[in-house]
Amino acid sequence: MIKRLYPNLYLNSINEIDTVALKQEGIKGIIFDIDNTLVPYDVLDPTDEIISFFERLKSEGFQICLASNNTEDRVVRFNKGLKVFAIHKSGKPSTKSFKRALELMHLTSNQAVIVGDQIFTDVFGGNRANLKTILVKPVSEKDEWITKVKRGIERKVIAHYEKHNR
Ligand SMILES: [Mg+2]
Numbered sequence: 001m002i003k004r005l006y007p008n009l010y011l012n013s014i015n016e017i018d019t020v021a022l023k024q025e026g027i028k029g030i031i032f033d034i035d036n037t038l039v040p041y042d043v044l045d046p047t048d049e050i051i052s053f054f055e056r057l058k059s060e061g062f063q064i065c066l067a068s069n070n071t072e073d074r075v076v077r078f079n080k081g082l083k084v085f086a087i088h089k090s091g092k093p094s095t096k097s098f099k100r101a102l103e104l105m106h107l108t109s110n111q112a113v114i115v116g117d118q119i120f121t122d123v124f125g126g127n128r129a130n131l132k133t134i135l136v137k138p139v140s141e142k143d144e145w146i147t148k149v150k151r152g153i154e155r156k157v158i159a160h161y162e163k164h165n166r
Helices: 019-024 048-059 072-079 096-105 119-128 145-165
Strands: 009-011 029-032 063-067 085-087 112-116 132-136
Touching: 009 145, 029 096, 048 063, 063 072, 063 096, 072 085, 085 096, 096 112, 096 119, 112 119, 119 132, 119 145
Parallel strands: 009 132, 029 063, 029 112, 063 085, 112 132
Antiparallel strands: none
8 A cells, every 4th residue: 555655756856857767668748746846836937947847848759737736727827838738626646637637648657757746646646547656855845734734644655665665
């Protein structure tokens, strides 16, 4: 059971994503969580860094889909400067939005990776949908209250994961 909470990779940030390695594994699409994965949850627009990062991914041939449990307003506004596929109110860890993301990108589950900062939504949901999963450290200490509650348990899972995977 606990393995379902383990990511395939645990990185400090999205900047450590090795796109060459992903390509070699047959990955063609990247699903990104937004809040605390790309920007803090109270930052409304993508930073220049995120914009150029996404441009690079696109030029390398990757398809991109945002999948956020946040509202339509949040996701549509954030995506304005990015223009990638986007799913709001994604209901992660439900597998529904991941299946939708694969449909949008015309990919199968073994061709995509989910990148997110939360074990119980991004990683657990991604594993259930048979995606490759990359956990990143949250970009900000600030969390919404419900997320804060989960961080304590997440720390325990991460400690367990690091003990058994390093
Ligand atoms: Mg998040």
